[in-house]
Amino acid sequence: MEHIELTLLGLLLAVVGLTALARLWNVPYPILLVIGGSLLGFVPGLPSVELDPDLVLLVFLPPLLFNAAYFASPRDMKLLWRPITLNAIGLVLLTACAVAWVAHTLVDDLSWAAAFTLGAICAPTDPLAATAIARRLGVPARLVSVIEGESLVNDGSALVIYRVAVAAAVGGSFDLLDAGWEFVANVAGGIAIGALVGFALLPLFRRALADPLISVTLSLAAGYLGYIPAEELGVSGVLGAVTVGLVLCWHAPTITDPLSRLTGYAFWDVLVFLLNALLFVLVGFQLHEVVTHQERSLALLLGLGAAVSAAVIATRLLWGNTTPYIIRALDRRPKQRLLRVGWRERMVIGWSGMRGAVSLAAALALPLDFPERDLLLFLTLTVIFATLVVQGLTLPWLIRTLGIEDDGSPAREELHARRAATEAAISRLEELREEEWTRDSTVRLMRKNYDVRQRRLAQVAGERSFEQDGEDLGEHTDARARLTKELIDAERAIVVALRNEGTISDEVMHRLERELDLQELGIAAYRREPSVAPDGAA
Incomplete structure (x- = not known):
């Protein structure tokens, strides 16, 4: 050729x-x-x-x-x-x-x-x-x-x-x-x-x-x-x-x-x-x-x-x-x-x-x-x-x-899986509460996060109302994800600036950049929750 x-x-x-x-x-x-x-x-x-x-x-x-x-x-x-x-x-x-x-x-x-x-x-x-x-x-x-x-x-x-x-x-x-x-x-x-x-x-x-x-x-x-x-x-x-x-x-x-x-x-x-x-x-x-x-x-x-x-x-x-x-x-x-x-x-x-x-x-x-x-x-x-x-x-x-x-079947299946996974995590968290290596403050913080997720999924399923929770937890999740994204962007910007001024090497920058990228991907996945009406129709 x-x-x-x-x-x-x-x-x-x-x-x-x-x-x-x-x-x-x-x-x-x-x-x-x-x-x-x-x-x-x-x-x-x-x-x-x-x-x-x-x-x-x-x-x-x-x-x-x-x-x-x-x-x-x-x-x-x-x-x-x-x-x-x-x-x-x-x-x-x-x-x-x-x-x-x-x-x-x-x-x-x-x-x-x-x-x-x-x-x-x-x-x-x-x-x-x-x-x-x-x-x-x-x-x-x-x-x-x-x-x-x-x-x-x-x-x-x-x-x-x-x-x-x-x-x-x-x-x-x-x-x-x-x-x-x-x-x-x-x-x-x-x-x-x-x-x-x-x-x-x-x-x-x-x-x-x-x-x-x-x-x-x-x-x-x-x-x-x-x-x-x-x-x-x-x-x-x-x-x-x-x-x-x-x-x-x-x-x-x-x-x-x-x-x-x-x-x-x-x-x-x-x-x-x-x-x-x-x-x-x-x-x-x-x-x-x-x-x-x-x-x-x-x-x-x-x-x-x-x-x-x-x-x-x-x-x-x-x-x-x-x-x-x-x-x-x-x-x-x-x-x-x-x-x-x-x-x-x-x-x-x-x-x-x-x-x-x-x-x-x-x-x-x-x-x-x-x-x-x-x-x-x-x-x-x-x-x-x-x-x-x-x-x-x-x-x-x-x-x-x-x-x-x-x-609506994919959304219902996804909602069911998310709720089952959340309940499994909460159950495991309670089992680990008495372990010596766990810390009460960490357990309380993680339990609070999972409680919010559990109530959010119940709202999606139509089992809880906004009035019961005092707010739309979907908006709460979006606001939290947006805030976390802003913080990650700030971290990424300073890491790049340190590389540009020669304080850290490219290898160190890439290592930290990868960790921040994985965190950001996790935020995007967390926000993608199914939207299912109470009767199960998407």
């Missing part, structure tokens, strides 16, 4: 600029990245970027999948296993078939194997933009959990189909029965290897408990440790990485300490953002060559892209508005009736089926000699553009129009 220094600089500046625009316009950053990335390739003078297909999946997928699994909710996935499984397997297969049929019908000489490869590429969803919009607009937590859980599992099922289809397209043979058995073996093998690796890593994380650098580095390696052995054994590395993430997610509270968690959250936020952003921008750098190498006209390419995108969107909407009625006819248990949602909620889930980083990585990973590789890459980007940009920008309107509102 020529001028690699300028290319890297251009990539980073493009990511910064597009993300800043996304923040300014209050839209999820993937939407601006796919628009800007698509346009970048047509800027005159930009160098061409050629990626090694063998490295694309290896570099991008394991950390993205591990991160998604690590921050998933096993509880919600267990509760909502039916819609998640149906969407992640049944809908993926149907989408792959629908896209394959459209592509094979409309594109001359496109083999069924290549068409199914495109279908598998377009099948997995990306929840990043959809969940950001849904949470901002107060969509019920259950719907968000379905969108996230589906995306986590359908990456594995779609990429298993992808592997089978690519092998058939390159090797020239395909047997449906063999493909079916291979699918089952890939899924079972990937999950088994991921579980083994996950449980094997638990003792290592416990030994690294006191060192955040080792802990975070080990978390980065974990996704690859699940992915690479599975791929080498010929099973699903995607499900291997996902399963490792789920195992470590469940045990995370006991294998990490506070400093490791804070360091890890910051590291993974930046890493996942950069990986997603670079994927979109890198495709933009190649888009110009993809279009110019095509013998088809731009109008024909856009028509093919529109047809494939329509197949992806229509299949999801059709599935979401037919399958539930079949399930209801077969399973009429009262327990299942409580889990049902109406057509409005299903429309939101259907319209949230956006495509993103996994589809891009799969398209870029196609062998350079793959039949119609440039066309498949163009169609993938078209589908991502149609689902991410068109559906992403209209999803807020759809949510408001359908009247989808927050059911």
